[in-house]
Amino acid sequence: MTKIRKIFTFLLRLLALAATLSATIVMVTSHDSAHVLNLTFKAKYSNSPAFMYFVIVEAIVSGYNLMILFLASKGSLWPMVIIIDVVVALLLTSSMSAALAIAQVGKKGNTHAGWLPICGQVHKFCNHVTRALVAGIIAAALYFLLILYTLYTVLNPLNRTDPKLKTDLCSSVTLGIRCSSSSSDVDQTFEKSENDAAMTGGAFDFTRATTSLTDNKSIASSKKVTLVRHGLSSWNEESRVQGSSNQSVLTETGVMQAERCRKAIANMDFDQCYSSPISRAKSTAEIIWQGREEPLVFLDSLKEAHLFFLEGMKNEDAKQRYPKEYTTWREDPANFYVNGIYPVRELWGTAREAWKEILLTPGEHVLVITHKSILRALICTALGLGPERFRAIDVNNGGISVFNFNKKGEAMIQSLNMTAHMYSDHIYLY
Structure with missing residues (x-):
């Protein structure tokens, strides 16, 4: 579906x-x-x-369109492209309006102002102008x-959700999440209370629940x-092995x-974002x-696992070329x-370094943004699970998980892979 959308957008731009x-x-x-009367009058656009x-x-x-056609589809650039497209459409409309007004005077004249039509004398000029204006109208x-198609693709995948799914999502929300939905079937709002533990039966203490991640x-x-x-990412979309490659972009x-x-x-x-x-x-x-004041902190210990020659290969190709390794x-x-x-x-060792x-x-509350495999390692090491449990945890794109740590560095998982915000306007207040 994404490939069809890209092809359609490319064709529209090419035609424009x-x-x-x-x-x-x-x-x-x-x-x-x-x-x-023995006088020569020249008609040209520059007049x-x-x-x-x-x-x-x-x-x-x-020129802009030519540049966009060859622009690498880096996710961070496309919001700006959409804005420029709107400006371009407005410019095309304004130039068309101005040119059409003059063309109308040239063809029909204006009896009130005493302006005579000129198309009877300069047929070739008027025909060229007409063709140019038709092409301009088509471009606009x-x-x-x-723009309409772009807006449709932007809004459709994330906002058009099955009402039943929204109901299920909202019904399963715990305290600490505000759930809102445009569906008339869903009308639930959850606000954070001052004492969540007392109201929900949450744990007050989790000493020795897991092994200390700070070596005590x-x-x-x-x-x-x-x-x-x-x-x-682009390689998620293309079903490629990503690993630590920097070539896969949003x-x-x-x-x-x-x-x-x-x-x-x-x-x-948040006190900090890693x-x-x-x-x-x-x-x-x-x-x-x-919009946050603190600068981002980039940690090498949050990099994805390095998968060497498999990186960049489509999964189906990797399976065929390296069946043993891929399996x-x-x-x-x-x-x-x-x-x-x-x-x-x-990766397990790297995750422990990152946790330390x-x-x-x-800081009392930090945000960590990283990749699927290292997230699996972070979650498993926090819960005391070994690398053999690597695929026991799944994390979706944009999925949010939350851990609480006591002063000994022992962990308790609060939420795992929350994705309700991907389908409706959820606001988390944990």
Whole structure:
């Protein structure tokens, strides 16, 4: 479906480029002359400021469209492209209006002002102008169609949700989440109370529930850690093995998912935000953390597992070319061995390093934005699970998980892979 959308958008832009180029060329080449009483009158587009404005706008839009056609579809750029598209459509409309007004006077004249029509004397010029205006109208129409289609694709995947699904999601929400929905079947709002534990039967104490992640070093205060997986990436979309590659970037959908995450936790106070420096996580973090005072902190210990030669390969190709390695990676990841190392086992060590750095840094509530495999390792190490349980945990794009830690660095999971905000306007208040 995404590929079809991209092809359709590309074709619309290509047609719009053809229309604006045609309008520019035809208008620029429009010229004619007439002889009246031994006098020669020349008609050309540069005689009219309105026609010159039309040519300038069409030429600029042609250049812009040509650039966009060859622009790499990096998710972080496309919101700006959508805004520019709207501006372009408005410019096309204004230039068309100005040129049409002058063309109408040239064809019909204006008896009230005493202006005579000129098309009877300069047929060639008027015909060229007419063709240029038709091409301009087509270009403007294509741009408006492009904007409408873009708005449809932006709003449709995330806002059109089965009412029953919304009902199920909202019904399963616990205290600490405000659930809102446009569906008339759903009218539930949950607000955070002053004593959640007393009202919900939540644990007051979880000493020795898990092993200390700080090697029994005391931390200044109990701590809450919110874990978020990055938004949909280009290689997620193409079903490629990502690993630690920096070539997989956020898609348009990924940007929207990051925006939804930002809104879902906008009312939460965080002391710090840690992120993987790899592109797809970094871009997600920049969107979610925008407007906050503290700078983002990028940790190498939050990088995704390095999968060597498998990275960038489509899953089906990797399965065919390296059946043994790929099968082990999928079915027995703890024993996946490549280039002299066990990537998943190493990931467990990396996760413990990340936990130490995060927990021993001052602050009561921190946000962590990273990748699926390292998130699995972070969650499993916090719960005392080994690498053989790697696939026991799943985290969706934009999924949010929450851990509480006591002063000994012992963990208790509060929420796992919350995704209600992906389907409706949930606001988390845990």
